Amino acid sequence: MQNGSDTRLRLLDAAEKVIREAHGSLQISVRRITAEADCNVASVSYHFGSLEQLGVATARRVYRRLNQERLAELQAVIDRAAPKAPGVHDILRALIGTSVRWSLDPASPYAVFLYLNRLSSLSDKPEIFDEMVQDITHHRIFADYLGRAAPWYDHGEITWRLAAALGVRSQFTRHADRCAVLTEGQIGALDAEDLIDELCRIIAPMFSRPDQAVRTLAPSASAAGRRSNTV
Missing domain, CATH: 1.10.357.10 (Tetracycline Repressor, domain 2)
Known part of the structure; x- marks a missing residue:
């Protein structure tokens, strides 16, 4: 069973990968990131509050x-x-x-x-x-x-x-x-x-x-x- 910290880390890894590979900001979305992380869509809101705050956390790392x-x-x-x-x-x-x-x-x-x-x-x-x-x-x-x-x-x-x-x-x-x-x-x-x-x-x-x-x-x-x- 995966815990919250595992999910949070997977989301950060996925966000970095999606941002790095995106051709334009329109390709950076909650659905694309959560699909890459194999998480449900609600996990971004639960762990970070929003896509914007996930982006900031990714950049901070x-x-x-x-x-x-x-x-x-x-x-x-x-x-x-x-x-x-x-x-x-x-x-x-x-x-x-x-x-x-x-x-x-x-x-x-x-x-x-x-x-x-x-x-x-x-x-x-x-x-x-x-x-x-x-x-x-x-x-x-x-x-x-x-x-x-x-x-x-x-x-x-x-x-x-x-x-x-x-x-x-x-x-x-x-x-x-x-x-x-x-x-x-x-x-x-x-x-x-x-x-x-x-x-x-x-x-x-x-x-x-x-x-x-x-x-x-x-x-x-x-x-x-x-x-x-x-x-």
């Missing part, structure tokens, strides 16, 4: 996985740099790497975040999204290490720059088609790891010493070489 991967990558960076502190580029790579990789991988759960964005824009219950919006514990960890790598900025300045770095990342993960047009197709020539390196190269000067902050944004030699080889 995926977000925890993403943050675990981020922090694991950060720890690897810290271990490699020991006994010194890691540099800005490596910290930024750990910060944005997982999101970029997921956004470019159709098999990843990144579609859950896109679905959540749609839900939040249409919802008449914005408070149900508050927990995810305010979950910045992992960001504070990155801010701490960025502060050590760029001690010429105080904590407030570091967090402003961290927020800007995340904005750059989101432009490329959420609006890839627009970015491809703006860059005249250049990002299409890069794989995930190259794109992460290029974004870090662009973001890193925000954390440079104020008297060294002016940097040319011409493509790095290695990236330019990669692109020229694809022509």
